Amino acid sequence: MARSGDEATAIRAAEGGAEKSAYVREAFSSIAPRYDLLNHLLSFNIDRVWRRKAIATLAMDRKPSGTYLDLCAGTLDVSVALADLNRFACRVVAVDFAEPMLRAGVSKILRKPVAPVAGDVLSLPIASASVAGAIVAFGIRNVSDVDSALSEVHRVLEPGGRLVILEFSTPRSPLINTAYQLYFRRVLPLVGSVVSGHPTAYRYLPRSVANFPVMEELARRMRVAGFSRVKWRSLTLGIVAIHVGER
Ligand SMILES: C[S@@+](CC[C@H](N)C(=O)[O-])C[C@H]1O[C@@H](n2cnc3c(N)ncnc32)[C@H](O)[C@@H]1O
Numbered sequence: 708m709a710r711s712g713d714e715a716t717a718i719r720a721a722e723g724g725a726e727k728s729a730y731v732r733e734a735f736s737s738i739a740p741r742y743d744l745l746n747h748l749l750s751f752n753i754d755r756v757w758r759r760k761a762i763a764t765l766a767m768d769r770k771p772s773g774t775y776l777d778l779c780a781g782t783l784d785v786s787v788a789l790a791d792l793n794r795f796a797c798r799v800v801a802v803d804f805a806e807p808m809l810r811a812g813v814s815k816i817l818r819k820p821v822a823p824v825a826g827d828v829l830s831l832p833i834a835s836a837s838v839a840g841a842i843v844a845f846g847i848r849n850v851s852d853v854d855s856a857l858s859e860v861h862r863v864l865e866p867g868g869r870l871v872i873l874e875f876s877t878p879r880s881p882l883i884n885t886a887y888q889l890y891f892r893r894v895l896p897l898v899g900s901v902v903s904g905h906p907t908a909y910r911y912l913p914r915s916v917a918n919f920p921v922m923e924e925l926a927r928r929m930r931v932a933g934f935s936r937v938k939w940r941s942l943t944l945g946i947v948a949i950h951v952g953e954r
Contacts (some may be wrong), residue, residue, distance in 0.1 A: 717907035721914030728851040732805050738809035741903045743782050748902070749895055757947050760842055761873035762788050763801070763841050764951050767797065771867065776803040777830050778860065779846020782814030783821065785841070789842070790819040797839065802826045829903040833863045836954075842946035844873040848919045857932035857933050864954035870934060871951050872925070875916040878945035887946065888896075891916070922948045 720730035735742070738885040746754050762785065763867075767775065777786040780801035789799050803809050808822040816823070826832055828843075830852055841860050850856045878884040891913040899909020920928060922939050925928050929937045934952030941948045 714921050717911040721911045730856040731849045732835040735805040738903040738908050745902055761871050761949050763794045764949050765842050765871045770839035774798045774840050777839035778843040781808045783815050784875055785844050786821045787815045790821050831859055831863055835862050837864050838863050840869045842871045847872055848874055856944050861933045861954055868954050873949050874947040876945055883944050
């Protein structure tokens, strides 16, 4: 059993070890009540801008009705923004395997066409070629098998449907990266552990980013999974990247 408070387990999980899935589920379940607060605090609220830009990249006006997937949906911020943006013409299915994360966000979706589903992105309970588009914000890095997740999303998208990935990356400039790593590896884990009460979740975060494929590599793996028209761009000095591809 992957105990999420254990430092060695957190390190192995961040490196993609066999316990990753259990670690991630347990850690997010535990930090769920403080997740939103920490997100906005630790990113100085820029996370809202990043999510907005990723949602714009989904270009929902290409397919203004139908079902959209918010994968690794967490506390449902992306789902709410999708539902609001599209003026209720679409339906959003929000999938996450940590039920407490979905529960922490459920008050945001009252009277909105958002259906939270406790499920695993690696095995979506969704028919092939049935969804108009999919987005995953700060989630794919946490999935134990990125390639299988990409293939699974490709399976459920309609032809022409887009997948948008918003994820942390590593700044290219050595100067900026040095300052950023100081914050990411020292300040963030300290504040994260004090506010969330979880001893390792915010240590796992920078390590999981360091172990995540660089932007070109993620784009290559999207193509291997079958996506076409794959593009990406970096935001905020390379701290995050948005990738997009089409089935
Ligand atoms: C950093 S949170 C991101 C939440 C939200 N998308 C956001 O933008 O704030 C990552 C989420 O991915 C979920 N997750 C990780 N692996 C998963 C999987 N295989 N299937 C479903 N959810 C998964 C975790 O439970 C967690 O809620």
